[in-house]
Amino acid sequence: MRTIKLLMTSVATVFVLALGTSSSVYAQTGSGPNPYRDCGIGAALFPETTWAAVSSNVIWDIGTTAVISATASPETCQGSAAAAAHFINQTYDMVVEATARGEGSHLVALLEIYGCNTQSQAGIVDAIRSDVGARIADDDYSALEHVEKAEQYFLILDGEIRANHSASCSAA
Secondary structure, rough: HHHHHHHHHHHHHHHHHHHHHHHHHHHHHHHOOOOHHOOOHHHHHHOOHHHHHHHHHHHHHOOHHHHHHHOOOOOHHHHHHHHHHHHHHHHHHHHHHHHOOOHHHHHHHHHOOOOOOOOHHHHHHHHHHHHHHHHOOOOOOOHOHHHHHHHHHHHHHHHHHHHOOOOOOOOO
């Protein structure tokens, strides 16, 4: 019982400290995103529920990932990239299966989140299939957590779209 009370007190303390840090980071970035609310795993999992996004980021890694993403690449904290990350996390198995087949409604939906025109979608899927397949074939893949697998898929897709298809994807 004492251990549980100590743990709850520690979590509450970290949460309060993180909220305080969140305000100072937000103030430093001006009109940029609030990293605890708009970035990191919390924003991807809970885009419409602010308190859940903040709580998730704090519990996950005391908000470190959220702050780093806000500092290094604030464009990934909102808009299509965050929506795509959330969609991938929610439908990971179906998206990977569709990627392996080279077609499917989940891939179409994902590419529509990025605003990719119909003509470019097959080329994007072809471009990421080998990278996704190679990552799945890696020895360490099976040991990864679901969210890590989803993140790696997102990084492959987002990198391909931003590097080679930004002209055909309006949200890139």
